[in-house]
Amino acid sequence: MEVDGTFLTILGISAGILILTGWVEQIYKGYKTKRLKDVSKFLMIFISIGSILWLIYGVIVEDVFIIGTNAAGITLMMTVLAMKKIYDKRLRS
Numbered sequence: 779m780e781v782d783g784t785f786l787t788i789l790g791i792s793a794g795i796l797i798l799t800g801w802v803e804q805i806y807k808g809y810k811t812k813r814l815k816d817v818s819k820f821l822m823i824f825i826s827i828g829s830i831l832w833l834i835y836g837v838i839v840e841d842v843f844i845i846g847t848n849a850a851g852i853t854l855m856m857t858v859l860a861m862k863k864i865y866d867k868r869l870r871s
Contacts (some may be wrong), residue, residue: 790843797847801854812863815869826855
């Protein structure tokens with residue numbers, strides 16, 4: 779089955795935008811409320827590890843969409859984890 783390159787490009791960009799939009803919303807909400815208590819750090823760690831593995835895979839197969847989405851996703855997840863650490867520490871103080 780032959781798949782059009784334009785279709786694959788649109789599919790890859792759409793997938794990346796949808797995945798990253800969730801992280802941007804979480805960062806915005808956390809910044810606004812200064813609370814990320816309900817975000818599981820273990821979930822974030824497992825997703826981060828999965829994204830790192832996907833990034834490695836993307837580099838090996840030279841897929842710019844996988845590389846770009848996962849590099850941006852890792853950055854956003856690390857932002858959420860840093861915010862969670864800061865905000866949770868403030869709650870305990």
